[in-house]
Amino acid sequence: xxxxxxxxxxxxxxxxxxxxxxxxxxxxxxxxxxxxxxxxxxxxxxxxxxxxxxxxxxxxxxxxxxxxxxxxxxxxxxxxxxxxxxxxxxxxxxxxxxxxxxxxxxxxxxxxxxxxxxxxxxxxxxxxxxxxxxxxxxxxxxxxxxxxxxxxxxxxxxxxxxxxxxxxxxxxxxxxxxxxxxxxxxxxxxxxxxxxxxxxxxxxxxxxxxxxxxxxxxxxxxxxxxxxxxxxxxxxxxxxxxxxxxxxxxxxxxxxxxxxxxxxxxxxxxxxxxxxxxxxxxxxxxxxxxxxxxxxxxxxxxxxxxxxxxxxxxxxxxxxxxxxxxxxxxxxxxxxxxxxxxxxxxxxxxxxxxxxxxxxxxxxxxxxxxxxxxxxxxxxxxxxxxxxxxxxxxxxxxxxxxxxxxxxxxxxxxxxxxxxxxxxxxxxxxxxxxxxxxxxxxxxx
Numbered sequence: 492x493x494x495x496x497x498x499x500x501x502x503x504x505x506x507x508x509x510x511x512x513x514x515x516x517x518x519x520x521x522x523x524x525x526x527x528x529x530x531x532x533x534x535x536x537x538x539x540x541x542x543x544x545x546x547x548x549x550x551x552x553x554x555x556x557x558x559x560x561x562x563x564x565x566x567x568x569x570x571x572x573x574x575x576x577x578x579x580x581x582x583x584x585x586x587x588x589x590x591x592x593x594x595x596x597x598x599x600x601x602x603x604x605x606x607x608x609x610x611x612x613x614x615x616x617x618x619x620x621x622x623x624x625x626x627x628x629x630x631x632x633x634x635x636x637x638x639x640x641x642x643x644x645x646x647x648x649x650x651x652x653x654x655x656x657x658x659x660x661x662x663x664x665x666x667x668x669x670x671x672x673x674x675x676x677x678x679x680x681x682x683x684x685x686x687x688x689x690x691x692x693x694x695x696x697x698x699x700x701x702x703x704x705x706x707x708x709x710x711x712x713x714x715x716x717x718x719x720x721x722x723x724x725x726x727x728x729x730x731x732x733x734x735x736x737x738x739x740x741x742x743x744x745x746x747x748x749x750x751x752x753x754x755x756x757x758x759x760x761x762x763x764x765x766x767x768x769x770x771x772x773x774x775x776x777x778x779x780x781x782x783x784x785x786x787x788x789x790x791x792x793x794x795x796x797x798x799x800x801x802x803x804x805x806x807x808x809x810x811x812x813x814x815x816x817x818x819x820x821x822x823x824x825x826x827x828x829x830x831x832x833x834x835x836x837x838x839x840x841x842x843x844x845x846x847x848x849x850x851x852x853x854x855x856x857x858x859x860x861x862x863x864x865x866x867x868x869x870x871x872x873x874x875x876x877x878x879x880x881x882x883x884x885x886x887x888x889x890x891x892x893x894x895x896x897x898x899x900x901x902x903x904x905x906x907x908x909x910x911x912x913x914x915x916x917x918x919x920x921x922x923x924x925x926x927x928x929x930x931x932x933x934x935x936x
């Protein structure tokens with residue numbers, strides 16, 4: 492039985508409805524639950540991730556199922572009947588736990604594949620776990636590896652480059668038209684949810700300012716405050732076109748609110764600087780004939796939907812590449828982890844063979860007093876070469892992948908230790924603790 496195992500359990504948007512997830516979310520933050528988790532018997536190292544879409548525990552635990560029960564009780568408490576736990580819970584161990592973590596870090600397990608926010612959430616959760624002394628050598632190594640896998644996926648695939656939401660597609664189109672958005676101003680017409688999301692994305696790209704026009708001025712004021720912008724009345728709509736660059740419209744109007752003949756004079760005042768309209772309303776807010784004006788760009792909900800569908804197919808292709816990288820990196824980590832159980836035996840075996848060689852040399856050399864320095868060095872080299880040849884086959888046996896899996900690894904270690912007299916009645920040595928690597932040390936996913 493391995494002296495420790497990696498365990499990952501929790502709930503997410505795939506297994507558990509939001510009505511359940513919200514009862515598990517950590518409204519008070521990380522410190523209190525991390526402190527509790529650290530004190531659970533059988534837990535050696537621990538890490539906790541809580542976002543809108545998931546609550547997951549990553550742990551190094553002692554063998555035995557008792558610790559699983561304690562962890563499930565920690566996660567669900569008395570908020571649900573015990574019979575409901577298994578319906579919502581997923582539980583992975585060993586290689587499956589590593590694979591799941593890498594899938595989460597690379598956003599392949601996210602609601603929107605390719606989104607970048609989850610990696611920041613993982614790192615923030617790690618900062619808390621590290622600060623409270625919850626992680627140790629093994630989880631430090633694993634989490635740093637998860638961060639590097641996510642970076643590799645971002646570098647080697649285009650999984651995050653294609654817009655797969657209406658609001659994000661609007662922003663990507665704006666960047667294609669203007670390049671940098673840093674000095675651009677946005678006019679938000681109405682208060683539709685998708686328009687607000689698009690404005691959020693634009694603010695995230697560093698736009699120069701936000702203006703909000705709404706039939707209800709108080710609503711415009713509230714929304715403008717959210718974006719650190721300013722509110723204007725609906726009657727000021729046309730005059731604002733001379734001052735802004737991007738217009739996002741999402742009203743509940745039953746007919747067109749802005750016509751071609753209202754916009755054309757504005758373009759003369761703008762010296763034909765581009766004007767980008769995003770019409771997310773149904774029915775449409777903006778006159779389709781706006782496209783007849785030079786340097787005016789207009790996209791409606793169908794245009795954006797077509798962009799999203801096209802990009803989703805592209806992102807799916809990139810996700811396949813990313814999944815291959817995750818599989819490859821999972822295998823690498825698993826081999827490293829299995830090697831921890833083998834390393835002490837390899838070191839002891841080398842030490843024993845070297846000691847035998849030195850002892851035989853010390854016993855033999857007094858009988859050969861006439862050896863020159865060159866002959867002595869040649870004899871020492873010969874003894875070392877014999878030791879290396881004796882070691883070759885058992886070391887290849889220990890390092891081989893012929894018996895994959897921790898159970899087989901333990902059997903190989905035990906066999907070699909018994910054959911070479913390393914056991915001395917003891918159990919195989921525990922895996923050596925890995926050195927904590929340097930690297931980068933919550934709600935959204």
